[in-house]
Amino acid sequence: xxxxxxxxxxxxxxxxxxxxxxxxxxxxxxxxxxxxxxxxxxxxxxxxxxxxxxxxxxxxxxxxxxxxxxxxxxxxxxxxxxxxxxxxxxxxxxxxxxxxxxxxxxxxxxxxxxxxxxxxxxxxxxxxxxxxxxxxxxxxxxxxxxxxxxxxxxxxxxxxxxxxxxxxxxxxxxxxxxxxxxxxxxxxxxxxxxxxxxxxxxxxxxxxxxxxxxxxxxxxxxxxxxxxxxxxxxxxxxxxxxxxxxxxxxxxxxxxxxxxxxxxxxxxxxxxxxxxxxxxxxxxxxxxxxxxxxxxx
Numbered sequence: 467x468x469x470x471x472x473x474x475x476x477x478x479x480x481x482x483x484x485x486x487x488x489x490x491x492x493x494x495x496x497x498x499x500x501x502x503x504x505x506x507x508x509x510x511x512x513x514x515x516x517x518x519x520x521x522x523x524x525x526x527x528x529x530x531x532x533x534x535x536x537x538x539x540x541x542x543x544x545x546x547x548x549x550x551x552x553x554x555x556x557x558x559x560x561x562x563x564x565x566x567x568x569x570x571x572x573x574x575x576x577x578x579x580x581x582x583x584x585x586x587x588x589x590x591x592x593x594x595x596x597x598x599x600x601x602x603x604x605x606x607x608x609x610x611x612x613x614x615x616x617x618x619x620x621x622x623x624x625x626x627x628x629x630x631x632x633x634x635x636x637x638x639x640x641x642x643x644x645x646x647x648x649x650x651x652x653x654x655x656x657x658x659x660x661x662x663x664x665x666x667x668x669x670x671x672x673x674x675x676x677x678x679x680x681x682x683x684x685x686x687x688x689x690x691x692x693x694x695x696x697x698x699x700x701x702x703x704x705x706x707x708x709x710x711x712x713x714x715x716x717x718x719x720x721x722x723x724x725x726x727x728x729x730x731x732x733x734x735x736x737x738x739x740x741x742x743x744x745x746x747x748x749x750x751x752x753x754x755x756x757x758x759x760x761x762x763x
Contacts, residue, residue: 478518482737511544655671658675
């Protein structure tokens with residue numbers, strides 16, 4: 467895992483049947499999507515994360531998405547399984563299953579809705595780290611979870627054997643150096659915010675777990691490689707073409723816009739699960755224009 471750097475896609479979960487309560491998962495499209503990312507330089511796949519609609523999947527489906535990602539990647543690209551939950555017991559079960567299914571690592575979001583204290587976050591993640599011998603990446607996204615995993619708690623958790631990094635999605639670039647200095651050079655720092663990911667890497671981060679990479683995988687990979695090499699001007703030039711996507715893929719709640727965009731590219735059907743709905747007509751021309759600027763369509 468120490469070699470994992472660059473553009474990591476938070477991959478969508480292909481589904482059939484438009485908007486539905488229980489859309490059928492589309493294995494054929496999922497296999498094609500993974501091939502598409504391998505061919506275009508994506509460095510790893512996060513399966514069954516937020517962008518993969520983990521919140522609408524049953525436990526069995528969640529495990530199936532991880533299993534299929536491992537099967538379809540066939541060792542060509544690492545698979546990081548989203549295994550977080552707002553119940554420590556459920557997160558433990560999912561993380562154990564991910565290890566059993568052959569995932570290379572687990573991405574574990576802070577427990578959402580419960581609003582745990584920093585002590586609660588420490589105990590939650592420490593229990594998972596002790597309970598499952600798989601590399602674990604912390605995931606801090608306060609805008610969705612209503613709790614913030616503070617740098618001092620991250621530093622404490624980084625001392626645990628199986629905790630190898632963090633996806634930091636606050637957009638606060640000052641945290642890069644703070645976490646890096648407190649956790650050591652081997653602790654991986656991934657941005658969870660496409661709009662600030664370039665600067666995150668130029669400040670010392672290791673990569674990005676990206677929504678934009680679903681739509682522009684090669685361009686995101688190229689931008690990341692330039693930023694990681696310290697080629698600031700080159701990274702800025704590539705990223706300038708992607709800024710529209712970074713913004714417009716959040717015109718509505720993720721993954722509504724990105725699933726529409728990937729569907730527009732002909733890679734998946736328009737399947738999505740309630741309470742998520744199809745992308746609003748009023749936003750489509752704006753996102754389409756950003757896709758054209760990025761060369762994604």
